[in-house]
Amino acid sequence: MAVPTPAAGGSATHDLDIQAVRKRYGAFAAVDDLSFSVRRGSFFSILGPSGCGKTTLLRMVAGFIAPDAGDIVIKGASMRGVAPNRRPVNMVFQHLALFPMMSVGENIAYGLERRGIKGAAAKAKVTDMLQRVGLPGSEGKRIDQLSGGQKQRVAIARSLVLEPALLLLDEPLGALDLKLREHMKVELKQLQAEVGTTFVYITHDQSEALVMSDQVAVMNHGRFEQLGTPQQLYYQPQTAFVAGFVGNNNRFEGTIEARNGEQVLLRTASGMGLWSQRVGTLDVGQSATVFIRPEAIEIGRSPRELPEGAPAWSAGVQSVLFDGGNSTVQVLEDRSQTPLHIALPLTGRLADLQHGETVHFAYQPAQAWCFPA
Amino acid sequence: MSTATHRRFLLGVLLAPALLWLLGLVILPHVELLVLSLQARVGPGEYAASLDQYRTFMGEPLYWNTFVRTAVMSVLATVITLLLAFPAAWYIAKVAKGRARLVLLVLCLLPFWVSEMVRTLGWLILLRETGVVSGLLQAVGLADQPVELLYHDATILVGLVYASLLFMVIPLVNSLESLDDSLIEAAYDLGGSTANIVRRIVIPHAAPGIAAGCIVVFMLCLGNYLTPTLLGGKNSLWFTEQIYTQFITRFNWNQGAAFGFLLLFLSSLLVWAGLKLTGQRFGAVMKAS
Numbered sequence A: 001m002a003v004p005t006p007a008a009g010g011s012a013t014h015d016l017d018i019q020a021v022r023k024r025y026g027a028f029a030a031v032d033d034l035s036f037s038v039r040r041g042s043f044f045s046i047l048g049p050s051g052c053g054k055t056t057l058l059r060m061v062a063g064f065i066a067p068d069a070g071d072i073v074i075k076g077a078s079m080r081g082v083a084p085n086r087r088p089v090n091m092v093f094q095h096l097a098l099f100p101m102m103s104v105g106e107n108i109a110y111g112l113e114r115r116g117i118k119g120a121a122a123k124a125k126v127t128d129m130l131q132r133v134g135l136p137g138s139e140g141k142r143i144d145q146l147s148g149g150q151k152q153r154v155a156i157a158r159s160l161v162l163e164p165a166l167l168l169l170d171e172p173l174g175a176l177d178l179k180l181r182e183h184m185k186v187e188l189k190q191l192q193a194e195v196g197t198t199f200v201y202i203t204h205d206q207s208e209a210l211v212m213s214d215q216v217a218v219m220n221h222g223r224f225e226q227l228g229t230p231q232q233l234y235y236q237p238q239t240a241f242v243a244g245f246v247g248n249n250n251r252f253e254g255t256i257e258a259r260n261g262e263q264v265l266l267r268t269a270s271g272m273g274l275w276s277q278r279v280g281t282l283d284v285g286q287s288a289t290v291f292i293r294p295e296a297i298e299i300g301r302s303p304r305e306l307p308e309g310a311p312a313w314s315a316g317v318q319s320v321l322f323d324g325g326n327s328t329v330q331v332l333e334d335r336s337q338t339p340l341h342i343a344l345p346l347t348g349r350l351a352d353l354q355h356g357e358t359v360h361f362a363y364q365p366a367q368a369w370c371f372p373a
Numbered sequence B: 001m002s003t004a005t006h007r008r009f010l011l012g013v014l015l016a017p018a019l020l021w022l023l024g025l026v027i028l029p030h031v032e033l034l035v036l037s038l039q040a041r042v043g044p045g046e047y048a049a050s051l052d053q054y055r056t057f058m059g060e061p062l063y064w065n066t067f068v069r070t071a072v073m074s075v076l077a078t079v080i081t082l083l084l085a086f087p088a089a090w091y092i093a094k095v096a097k098g099r100a101r102l103v104l105l106v107l108c109l110l111p112f113w114v115s116e117m118v119r120t121l122g123w124l125i126l127l128r129e130t131g132v133v134s135g136l137l138q139a140v141g142l143a144d145q146p147v148e149l150l151y152h153d154a155t156i157l158v159g160l161v162y163a164s165l166l167f168m169v170i171p172l173v174n175s176l177e178s179l180d181d182s183l184i185e186a187a188y189d190l191g192g193s194t195a196n197i198v199r200r201i202v203i204p205h206a207a208p209g210i211a212a213g214c215i216v217v218f219m220l221c222l223g224n225y226l227t228p229t230l231l232g233g234k235n236s237l238w239f240t241e242q243i244y245t246q247f248i249t250r251f252n253w254n255q256g257a258a259f260g261f262l263l264l265f266l267s268s269l270l271v272w273a274g275l276k277l278t279g280q281r282f283g284a285v286m287k288a289s
Helices: A054-062 A104-114 A119-132 A148-160 A178-195 A206-212 A230-235 A240-245 B003-037 B052-059 B061-095 B098-113 B116-127 B132-139 B153-177 B181-189 B194-222 B226-235 B239-249 B253-278 B282-288
Strands: A014-025 A028-039 A043-047 A069-074 A089-092 A166-170 A198-203 A215-220 A223-228 A250-260 A263-268 A273-278 A287-292 A297-300 A312-321 A328-333 A339-343 A358-363 A368-372 B039-043 B046-049
Touching: A014 A054, A014 A198, A028 A054, A028 A069, A028 A198, A028 A215, A028 A223, A043 A054, A043 A206, A054 A069, A054 A089, A054 A166, A054 A198, A089 A148, A089 B181, A104 A119, A104 A148, A119 A148, A119 A178, A148 A166, A148 A178, A178 A206, A198 A206, A206 A230, A215 A230, A215 A240, A223 A230, A223 A240, A240 A287, A240 A368, A250 A273, A263 A287, A273 A287, A297 A339, A328 A358, A339 A358, B003 B039, B003 B253, B039 B052, B039 B253, B052 B061, B052 B253, B061 B098, B061 B153, B061 B194, B061 B239, B061 B253, B098 B153, B116 B132, B116 B153, B116 B226, B153 B194, B153 B226, B181 B194, B194 B253, B194 B282, B226 B239, B239 B253
Parallel strands: A043 A198, A043 A215, A089 A166, A166 A198, A273 A368
Antiparallel strands: A014 A028, A014 A069, A215 A223, A250 A263, A250 A287, A263 A273, A287 A368, A297 A358, A312 A328, A312 A358, A328 A339, B039 B046
16 A cells, blocks of 8 residues: 655654645635644644534545645645545544444454454454453444443544544544543543554544543634643633633623723723723724623622732522533622623632522732733 | 224225235236146146146247346346446436436437337338438448348347336436545545546445346336347247246146246346345345336
């Protein structure tokens, strides 16, 4: 099998280079002039809502769709005109696409056979791979005898056994129930660290992307809104879309009333004044949007519980949304009647809040972000 | 009457027409035929139990040859039908979308709006010595005298395949439709070539549909009377003709009944052998058809 050899020099530290790739369907740009690289051995996620073009992008890397313009370079070799069965990448499909007419062992051996690896050598590789994904001795099982999590592992084993330069994963956890999904997140991350293969993972679930990835790209309308570590996306969102899509956020619209260095004061239509960190070149008079995370807001029954120096407000409790560690309280700020979500402290200190109680809250302007509207 | 017996009574009433049909038109005549086939005439109006009818079949090479020839030609027609129907079914199930799909299926069905007799006579108009095809061949200079295209084995096969296509296409479309496209993509992604994917993924998935289509087409060919007679003429040597001759021309019902049973045995045997050879289970095949 002719696997393209890396060009001399090349991008030695990158397994995947996307160079100005574009794909249009009529007037709709599914992928719009996108360029990025994926570091060797990293877990790279593309996070975006459905219809953002992430699946199109992944299928272009796999070779099922040809880009209209631009080039996809894998391990230094251009993939232009290379068919999917000749690319050094393998894909884990959304619904896994295990072959029901074959046993677990035959599923994993399929790719090996196509490369001419047969008999004892193939058998040893299959046994080893099943061991690695925690399913030793399952060669003879039928696919319908496996649980959801086991199918997942077989699908990954079937791809990894071919030792691809890149493993593409198309929302493979989507069909699992919540508990199993949480478990598989950890497993996938561990597996990736063990085998060291570069993973490119697409998902609409921000938690999957944040937990597993070294790098996350947030995609919207065929472009990357931001590319960075999960921490960067969460603590330093660069666009309003990222701030709204990654994690939870309170969102306020209004006009900039004052500016003090990099901090701006936004006045909402209801009259609430909020200081925040500006992103870009916002200035007085412009309309803008402020995002404040529920977990960045301090809350207490009395103003004395709040840190000194930050502006504080009082509010009436509307409802308590208890969800274990993700519990929030919905309040209405007293003067402007602005609704807000505030995270409850994990110590359980305010677990007994009741509807109608008065609370006080404050936040650090350095933890709030203001984007042009 | 309790609800349970009431229910059973209702079920009985609803099933009665089907059961009567099965008993009156399938089981009773076959029992009668079996009895007839095991009798021989010993004098005017006198019959005795005997295996003579089957002995005649064994002893007469013409019967034997016709029997084997019918089986071989039917298998051949089934294989050709499968090869022709598979790409068409693939196109209808996987490539065509929406309206185009419906139109294609109707196109497959269209010939069946005309009676089998008329369809076969249509072939006669096309293929006879003074027919359309012969005239066309002479007009373009490929033949210098009228060509007789009827009364060949190939002509019989053409007619049988034509009459059977629909019965192959429908179960194939059904079984190919349920094949998840991502399985094909996955196999392709893992390095599979087109030929390998067809062999390892598509055919195993469609196997129950293939078997169902083959069984139906094979039975239709084996039991066909009109097509071999009209298109093959005197040379056709189809086993159903032998049965017809015994019953109608010779008025030898005992011999005809024995031939009928031999044909039933032959078709059952070949279907069983086909299922065994391809490792298919009868239940799965029946579900597909």
